[in-house]
Amino acid sequence: MTISCRGLTKVYEGGKSGWPALRGISFDIGPGEFAAVTGPSGCGKSTLLNIIGLLDEPSGGGYFLHGRDVVKMSDLERSDARRDGIGFVFQAFHLLNRLTALDNVCLPMMYAGAPDKAIKSRAHELLHKVGLKGKEIKTPLELSGGERQRVAIARALANSPKIILADEPTGNLDSSSSREVMNMLLALNKEGITVVMVTHDRELAALAGRNIRMMDGVIES
Amino acid sequence: MKSLVIAARTGFSEIRAHKTRSILSFLAIAVGAVVFINAFSAICATYERLKKQKDVSGMARLKISQNNSRLFSSPDAEYTPPPAFTYEDVLLLKRKMPGLYMVSPEARDWHDVLEYNGRRVNTNLLGVAPDWIKRDFVYTLRGRFLNWHDMENKLRVCVLIKKAPLPPGNSFEKSMFKKWNYAAAFDTLVSHNDLLGKPVKIEGVNFTVIGILEELPASKRPEVMMGYSNSKDIQILAPVTTLTHFEFINARNSLDVSIDTGSEQTFEESLKLIKNFLKIRFGDEDSFIIENQMELIRERTEKSVKNSLMTISLGMLAFIAGGIGIMNVTLATVFARTKEIGVRRAIGANRGDIMLQFIVEAVLLGLIGGVLGSGIGYIWNGPVRVIFGMGGGAIEPWIPLVSVLIAAFTSFAFAIYPAWVAANLKPADALRAE
Structure with a gap:
C-alpha cells in the first residue's frame, strides 16, 4: 500500500480536553489510485491531508507510508520523505511571490541538492509541461490564478514524487481553470502518480476513481 | 551547500x-x-x-634620592642630618659595580644669572656627570659633552640647552607657558647668538661653553609625548664637581642618582646589590628612596x-x-x-x-x-x-x-x-x- 492509516486520531489543543479533529480513521490507498476526500467544512479533511503529507503528526493511531512507520520517523526523515516523495498543491497556491515561476519550481530540487544545470532544465521542462512556456521569469503576482496553480503543480512535480496531495486545488479558480487543473491531475494519475485530493466539489470528486467521505472526524463511506 | x-x-x-x-x-x-x-x-x-x-627610558632604570621625610621631621637640638649621597659615593658605586651602564648624579641650582656680552638672563643650572648623556632624551649635540677630565679637575665648562619650538597645544596651555616661561630671555639669547666656545659668566663665575644641546622638535621626542621631561626647566649643564667647588651647590646636599643597570635581566640582581651598597655605606637603606622604573612600567x-x-x-x-x-x-x-x-x-x-x-x-x-x-x-x-x-x-x-x-x-x-x-x-x- 502507498498510504495506510490505522485508527488515526488528531486532537487539537484548546479547551479542557482539546478539540478532536480526527477520531479514528483507517483506510488504505494503493499505488496509482486517485482518491477524493470530501465532506463539509471542519470535518477534518485538511487535517487528514496534512498528516498524510507529513506536515502534521497524528495524536494517535498508525500511519504507514510505502510501508514505513511514519510515527517512528525523525523530523529530518519526515522532511526528506516529504521532499522526495510527496508533491503538494494548495488552494491558495502558496508560491513565493518574490521568486519567478522558474525559481519557485527550482526550489524543491535545490533543497534536494541537485546540480544547478539539471535543476534549470527540469524546471523549464515542467513549466513547458503545464503550458507555461514563455512565462518562466514572471512572478506569481504577474500570473492569473489558473497559471499560478499550474506553477504550483510544476513545483509539486519537481522531485518526481510518487504521491500528489491536493488541498482544494480548484477552490480559488474559475470553472475553466478548475477543469484544466483537474485534467492535469487526472493526467498525472494516468502516469502512475497516486493522487489524494481534498475537495468540496461533488462533480470533481466524481471524476476520481475513489471517494472518501468524511463527517465529524470519521469516515462515512 | x-x-x-x-x-x-x-x-x-x-x-x-x-x-x-x-x-x-x-x-x-x-x-x-x-x-x-x-x-x-x-x-x-x-x-x-x-x-x-619602554624603548626610550629602558626597563632597567632606577633613581636614588634622599628620603625627604627624614630631612625635615626631627627639628630638635640632637638632630643630626641624614646621610647624603655625595659625588664620592657615586665614584665608589661605579667602582664597586662596573657593570652598571649609567650612573648619573644630578643636583640643581635655581635662578642663576648668566652673563654674556653685557646681557644678563635668568637660568637654571644642573650639575651632572658624563653619564648624563646616556639617558633617554634625544638631542643633537654641537661641540662636546662633559667628560671625566672636566669632573676630576672641576673645570669651569658648561653645555647649554637650546629649546625646540613649542609643541602645539591649546591656547590656554600656550598662554600659561608664555606667562611662566622663566627662561624666555635665555632662549632668545641662545637662539640669536652662537655661544659655542664663548666665555660666559654664571653668577659672576667664568665658564666656557663647550657644547650646545639642541632639542628635537616635540613631535620627535618621546619624553614629551609621554608627558614627562625632567630637563624642561634646565638651561645649563655643568660638572657637578665644579658646581660644588664654586658653592653653587651645598656640598652636604644629597645628589639624585639615576642608574641604568644595562639590561632587564640583570635588573633585580643589580637592585639587590645597590640596596646592599646603601646599607653598608649609610647604615640603613631607608635614608634613600629608590624609584623603580621597571615597577612603574609594570604598574x-x-x-x-x-x-x-x-x-x-x-x-x-x-x-x-x-x-x-x-x-x-x-x-x-x-x-x-x-x-x-x-x-x-x-x-x-x-x-x-x-x-x-x-x-x-x-x-x-x-x-x-x-x-x-x-x-x-x-x-x-x-x-x-x-x-x-x-x-x-x-x-x-x-x-x-x-x-x-x-x-x-x-x-x-x-x-x-x-x-x-x-x-x-x-x-x-x-x-x-x-
Whole structure:
C-alpha cells in the first residue's frame, strides 16, 4: 500500500480536553489510485491531508507510508520523505511571490541538492509541461490564478514524487481553470502518480476513481 | 551547500525588499562597530605609548634620592642630618659595580644669572656627570659633552640647552607657558647668538661653553609625548664637581642618582646589590628612596590592561546592543514570514534549512552593518580626528577586519534563537498562518 492509516486520531489543543479533529480513521490507498476526500467544512479533511503529507503528526493511531512507520520517523526523515516523495498543491497556491515561476519550481530540487544545470532544465521542462512556456521569469503576482496553480503543480512535480496531495486545488479558480487543473491531475494519475485530493466539489470528486467521505472526524463511506 | 545558496539568495532579496528594516539593522550593528573601533584604537595608542616609554627610558632604570621625610621631621637640638649621597659615593658605586651602564648624579641650582656680552638672563643650572648623556632624551649635540677630565679637575665648562619650538597645544596651555616661561630671555639669547666656545659668566663665575644641546622638535621626542621631561626647566649643564667647588651647590646636599643597570635581566640582581651598597655605606637603606622604573612600567601596563578590558567591554556592550537589535528584527521577520516557512517545509526544507536561512540573513545584515560601521569608525578615527585637530588614532588594518568579524559573529549568535523558533514551527501550523 502507498498510504495506510490505522485508527488515526488528531486532537487539537484548546479547551479542557482539546478539540478532536480526527477520531479514528483507517483506510488504505494503493499505488496509482486517485482518491477524493470530501465532506463539509471542519470535518477534518485538511487535517487528514496534512498528516498524510507529513506536515502534521497524528495524536494517535498508525500511519504507514510505502510501508514505513511514519510515527517512528525523525523530523529530518519526515522532511526528506516529504521532499522526495510527496508533491503538494494548495488552494491558495502558496508560491513565493518574490521568486519567478522558474525559481519557485527550482526550489524543491535545490533543497534536494541537485546540480544547478539539471535543476534549470527540469524546471523549464515542467513549466513547458503545464503550458507555461514563455512565462518562466514572471512572478506569481504577474500570473492569473489558473497559471499560478499550474506553477504550483510544476513545483509539486519537481522531485518526481510518487504521491500528489491536493488541498482544494480548484477552490480559488474559475470553472475553466478548475477543469484544466483537474485534467492535469487526472493526467498525472494516468502516469502512475497516486493522487489524494481534498475537495468540496461533488462533480470533481466524481471524476476520481475513489471517494472518501468524511463527517465529524470519521469516515462515512 | 545548496541550502546555503538558497539562504544567501533569499537573504539578499529580503534585505533588498525591506529597505528600512535592513538599514535600521545595519545601523544597530554599525554603532557597535564604531564604538569597538574607537575602543581598540584607544587601546592601541596606549600600548604604543607604553612601548615607546619602554624603548626610550629602558626597563632597567632606577633613581636614588634622599628620603625627604627624614630631612625635615626631627627639628630638635640632637638632630643630626641624614646621610647624603655625595659625588664620592657615586665614584665608589661605579667602582664597586662596573657593570652598571649609567650612573648619573644630578643636583640643581635655581635662578642663576648668566652673563654674556653685557646681557644678563635668568637660568637654571644642573650639575651632572658624563653619564648624563646616556639617558633617554634625544638631542643633537654641537661641540662636546662633559667628560671625566672636566669632573676630576672641576673645570669651569658648561653645555647649554637650546629649546625646540613649542609643541602645539591649546591656547590656554600656550598662554600659561608664555606667562611662566622663566627662561624666555635665555632662549632668545641662545637662539640669536652662537655661544659655542664663548666665555660666559654664571653668577659672576667664568665658564666656557663647550657644547650646545639642541632639542628635537616635540613631535620627535618621546619624553614629551609621554608627558614627562625632567630637563624642561634646565638651561645649563655643568660638572657637578665644579658646581660644588664654586658653592653653587651645598656640598652636604644629597645628589639624585639615576642608574641604568644595562639590561632587564640583570635588573633585580643589580637592585639587590645597590640596596646592599646603601646599607653598608649609610647604615640603613631607608635614608634613600629608590624609584623603580621597571615597577612603574609594570604598574602602568597593568593599569592599561585594566583600562583596555574596560574599554573593550564597552565596545562589546555596544555590539550586544546591536545584536539584540538583530535578534528583534529576525524574530519579527520569522513571525512575518511564518507562512513562507510553512511553504518551504512543505516543499522539502528541513529544520536545518530553515534555521540556516534566518541565520544567514542575520549574518548578512551583520556583515554589511559591520563593514558600514568599520568604515565610519575608520573615517572617524583617521581623517575626522585630523581635521578637528584631535590627532589621528592609531588604526591597524586588522582592527576594522576584526570588528567586521565580530559584527558577523554577534549577528550569528543573536540569530540562533529566532532561527530556532522558525525551525521548530510545525509545518501545518505555519501554513495556516496569515
